[in-house]
Amino acid sequence: MVTLLLDSERLEVVLSPVERAVGFRRGNIQVLREQIAKVMLTDDAWIWLRGVPSPATTVPSVMAIGTWKTGSGRDFAVIRGRRPSVVIDLEGHEHYERLLVTTRHGLELVRALRLDGDQDKGDLTGPDTEPGAESDG
Structure with a gap:
């Protein structure tokens, strides 16, 4: 499952081996904090998906x-x-231009991105290992 790591300089989307294979990626995605323009929480990421898969694996819904x-x-x-x-x-x-990531820890990500100053690199979301599990927040 996808894991998001955030430190004072960058956000890293860490993909599992299966996600790399079906997403046709060799490595993780790294984004500098200053490259993040906006973060939005959504209950349904499918409405934000745009364009055509190239390359990607998709099974609708x-x-x-x-x-x-x-x-x-x-x-x-x-x-x-x-x-x-x-x-x-x-x-x-x-x-x-945009990342769409299913995570039960979106609110924690938004809060962490608003913080000023240095932070220790940490595992913000952890692996989402339990389908349907709810956040403690």
Whole structure:
């Protein structure tokens, strides 16, 4: 399952070996904090998915993992079912304009991104190992 790591300089989307395979990615996605323009919480990431899969694996309403090409660039998605997700708009990233990630810890991510000062690198979301599990927040 996807894990989000955040420190004072960057956000890293850590993909499992299965997510890498079905998403056609060799490595994780790293984003500098200053490249994050906006973070939105959503109960349904599917409505934010735009463009055509290229390359990606998708089973409608079940999973969407990989790159979507849009008229203006590319998005990367790791969407599982219709569970809470975050939509991260990027500015100046070399590969993507937007990240869509299913996580039960979206609120913690938004709070952590608002903090000023240095933070220790930590596992913000942890692996989402229990389908349908709710956040403690």
